[in-house]
Amino acid sequence: MEKNEKIINFLEEFLTEELDETIKLSLDSKLFGGGGPLDSMALVTLIVELEEFLEDEYNVNITLADEKAMSRRTSPFSRVSYLIDYLNEKINNE
Amino acid sequence: MVDIFLNKLKKIPSNKQAIIFNSKTHSYGELLIKINDCYNIILDAFDHKKVVVILGDYSFSSIAILFALCKHKCIFIPIISENEQEIKKKIEVSNPDYIIESSSFQITSLKGNNHSPNSYYDDLFNSNKSGLVLFSSGSTGNPKAMVHDFDNLISTYNVNKIKNLNFLVFLLFDHIGGLNTMLNILSMGSTMIIPEKREPESIAKLIKKFKVNIFPSSPTFLNLMNIGGIFENYDLSSLKLITYGTEPMSENLLSILKNKLPKTRLIQTFGTSETGIIKTKSKSSESLLLKFEDNNQEIKIMDGELWIKSKTRVLGYINHDNNSFTKDGWFKTGDLVEEREDGYLKIIGRKSKVINVGGEKVLPIEVEEAILTLDFVLDCTVYAKESLITGQAVAVKVVVKSLILDIKQIKKNIKLHCKKTLERYKVPVEIIITDKINFTSRFKRKLD
Numbered sequence: 001m002e003k004n005e006k007i008i009n010f011l012e013e014f015l016t017e018e019l020d021e022t023i024k025l026s027l028d029s030k031l032f033g034g035g036g037p038l039d040s041m042a043l044v045t046l047i048v049e050l051e052e053f054l055e056d057e058y059n060v061n062i063t064l065a066d067e068k069a070m071s072r073r074t075s076p077f078s079r080v081s082y083l084i085d086y087l088n089e090k091i092n093n094e
Numbered sequence: 095m096v097d098i099f100l101n102k103l104k105k106i107p108s109n110k111q112a113i114i115f116n117s118k119t120h121s122y123g124e125l126l127i128k129i130n131d132c133y134n135i136i137l138d139a140f141d142h143k144k145v146v147v148i149l150g151d152y153s154f155s156s157i158a159i160l161f162a163l164c165k166h167k168c169i170f171i172p173i174i175s176e177n178e179q180e181i182k183k184k185i186e187v188s189n190p191d192y193i194i195e196s197s198s199f200q201i202t203s204l205k206g207n208n209h210s211p212n213s214y215y216d217d218l219f220n221s222n223k224s225g226l227v228l229f230s231s232g233s234t235g236n237p238k239a240m241v242h243d244f245d246n247l248i249s250t251y252n253v254n255k256i257k258n259l260n261f262l263v264f265l266l267f268d269h270i271g272g273l274n275t276m277l278n279i280l281s282m283g284s285t286m287i288i289p290e291k292r293e294p295e296s297i298a299k300l301i302k303k304f305k306v307n308i309f310p311s312s313p314t315f316l317n318l319m320n321i322g323g324i325f326e327n328y329d330l331s332s333l334k335l336i337t338y339g340t341e342p343m344s345e346n347l348l349s350i351l352k353n354k355l356p357k358t359r360l361i362q363t364f365g366t367s368e369t370g371i372i373k374t375k376s377k378s379s380e381s382l383l384l385k386f387e388d389n390n391q392e393i394k395i396m397d398g399e400l401w402i403k404s405k406t407r408v409l410g411y412i413n414h415d416n417n418s419f420t421k422d423g424w425f426k427t428g429d430l431v432e433e434r435e436d437g438y439l440k441i442i443g444r445k446s447k448v449i450n451v452g453g454e455k456v457l458p459i460e461v462e463e464a465i466l467t468l469d470f471v472l473d474c475t476v477y478a479k480e481s482l483i484t485g486q487a488v489a490v491k492v493v494v495k496s497l498i499l500d501i502k503q504i505k506k507n508i509k510l511h512c513k514k515t516l517e518r519y520k521v522p523v524e525i526i527i528t529d530k531i532n533f534t535s536r537f538k539r540k541l542d
Contacts, residue, residue: 017506040452044487045523048479065482 004084010053011046011080018042027081034078043077054087060094095245096164096224099281100129106256106283114304115154115288122283125158132162132199139201140192143219145169145227147185150196152267152288157276159196164244169215169225172268187239187413188227214241214409227412228270228367240368240408247370247406248277250390256283260332262297262306263288264315266536271339271363274371275310292537294319298328305332310363313343315537316351321472325354339363341538342443342459343382346466352380364441368418368425370406383438399445400427430457449477451519452484461488461522464515465508470494475531479524489524493531501527 008025015023019037030036032043047065054060069076069086076086108123120128132155146163150156151174163170171188175181185193185204189212193202218225223245229237261279263286265272279286287304289297298319301309316338319325336351336358343362351360360379364386365371373388386393390405401424410416418426430448432440442457449456458476465474472493479489494504505525512521 017509039518040483041487041518041521041523044481044483045521047481047483048487048524067482070482 003088006057007084007087008080010050011083014046014049018045025080027079027084029080031079031083032077033075036078038077046077050087054091058091060091062090062094064090095249096161099248099251100126100161100165103280110256110283111285112280113154113157113286113288115152116290118154120154125154128154128158129161129165132158133165135199136162136166136168136194136201140203142167144191145171145189145215145225147171147173147188147190147193148196148267149173149181149193150267152263152272152276153196155199156196156267159194159199163194164224164248167219167222167224169218169227169241170244171227172273174266174268184229184237184239187229187237189412212241212412214412217409218243226273228268228408230367236413238414239412241410241412242370242406242408250370250406251277251281254282259284259307259334260304261286261308261310262300262304264292264297264309264311265340269536270365270367270370271310274365294322294324298324298330301330301333302328307332307334308337309333309335310337310339312340312537313338313347314341314533317347317473318533318537320347320350320354325351330355331357333358335359335361337361337363339365340536342441344459344463344466345382346463348382349380362441366402366425366427366429368408369402369404369427372402372404377438383434383440385438394424395431395433395439396426398430398432400429400431400439400441401425402427449488450486451488454517454519456488456520461490461512461516461520464512465490465492467515468508468511470499470504471508473531476522481523484519487523488520489526490522491526491528491531493528 012023012025015025015037023037032038038046051062051064054062074082076082103122103126106122108121110122111119112122112125113120146168148156148159148163148170160170171190173181173184175184191204193204194200215225218241223243226242226244226247227239228242229239231237259282261275261284263272263275265275276286287300287306289300300306316336333355336355338360339362348360361376362374362382362384363371364374364384369391372386372391374384375387377383392403394401403424407423407425420426428445430442430445432442434440443459447458449458461476462474465471472495474490474492476488476490478486481487492508499507504527508525509521
């Protein structure tokens with residue numbers, strides 16, 4: 001499976017469990033803020049689980065919610081495509 | 095005051111069993127002789143009014159040395175650690191003149207150790223009183239040393255009617271709860287059984303062998319006994335009373351204990367190193383509600399925190415500011431309590447352990463209790479995880495009975511259950527399945 005697809009699958013699974021309904025995501029789907037489905041506690045949980053996922057899948061130990069991510073103009077957690085870009089950037093920088 | 099206490103011990107029939115240690119029994123008569131012997135050796139070794147470490151845990155000799163030092167108007171410092179670094183740290187902080195190794199009675203002089211004297215020691219010496227130095231773990235990793243007026247402390251233990259009870263001394267020699275147990279036992283002319291090992295199996299064997307009636311314990315240790323199947327496999331019917339303290343008890347564990355030991359009363363104790371032990375009354379064996387009933391202690395609740403004004407309060411800390419004491423004598427315990435009906439209180443946790451999730455306060459015990467109701471969960475401990483978003487978030491380590499489900503499924507079930515029973519911000523963002531939860535040598539939970 002391609003990396004991006006794996007991430008989307010992971011997100012879908014996470015959201016389905018979190019919201020208790022089947023969720024399908026596209027690259028354009030919103031995540032946190034601007035009417036996205038995640039509330040703040042779900043975001044905190046997502047970050048922890050994503051870090052775990054990256055460690056299991058790609059053997060990288062990454063802190064996702066760092067000062068830099070928080071101060072970006074567009075939050076990497078606002079949309080699926082931004083998050084994927086952000087994760088790829090993080091993985092490649094490792 | 096110590097002399098008064100010792101004189102009262104002389105009225106206890108001298109053949110009555112005082113201490114059982116290493117399978118040997120020592121009577122009250124033998125104890126008084128031993129105290130005298132120790133006193134004479136110490137008299138030869140150094141002048142009165144010295145600061146002296148007693149190195150070693152509870153034993154027949156360490157108890158005798160303690161009283162001998164008090165008769166000699168010394169300040170004693172019980173240290174039970176076997177770790178050299180720990181011992182060194184405590185010695186540096188408390189600045190003793192001598193060390194007595196309790197098992198060999200070897201006396202080492204530390205003179206030439208020219209530290210600055212402290213006023214608490216001077217005050218005790220000037221007023222001809224014996225003293226006690228206790229340590230509590232400081233937040234920086236260095237132990238906080240505090241000085242008690244031991245003559246004052248011991249004066250609250252009245253030697254009354256002799257009671258034929260067997261106590262197991264579970265709490266340690268350098269712990270306020272441990273010293274309290276000892277002074278209580280001796281003041282009642284009862285018998286103290288000193289364990290060599292503090293493991294569930296060996297404690298159970300001692301309870302059975304010596305028909306122990308009273309067992310002061312901690313929730314973590316009782317939980318270990320439960321997990322280890324001790325209550326099913328040993329005859330503990332001699333137990334009339336189990337007391338528990340030092341950390342919050344979960345309702346779940348309490349009800350398991352009540353179930354498995356229906357004839358034993360379960361009572362919560364409360365005390366701090368700074369104030370001494372406070373006499374309490376539990377509402378019932380099934381209840382975590384308690385009342386303070388002690389003429390030597392006044393309490394009040396400030397902003398949810400328990401404050402105590404105690405007649406047996408420490409003089410102060412040697413190496414720490416006294417900010418936890420108010421000018422008018424109250425000690426801020428750092429323990430959070432809830433007031434319930436009829437003046438009963440529930441102790442809900444340490445102020446410092448409260449998890450602050452974006453301004454919302456979470457007490458570890460409420461999340462732990464929710465998770466413990468799951469039948470596949472054996473044990474769990476909740477702690478704060480740093481989060482850049484909410485400052486802190488709730489995390490939990492869980493021990494499960496056996497891995498029938500895969501780990502992913504277990505985590506899913508726990509999370510689902512928490513979501514159903516807890517507010518959103520209390521639901522753990524991280525669940526770690528582990529094979530055991532560590533605890534300190536004092537049977538309190540710790541995290542790594």
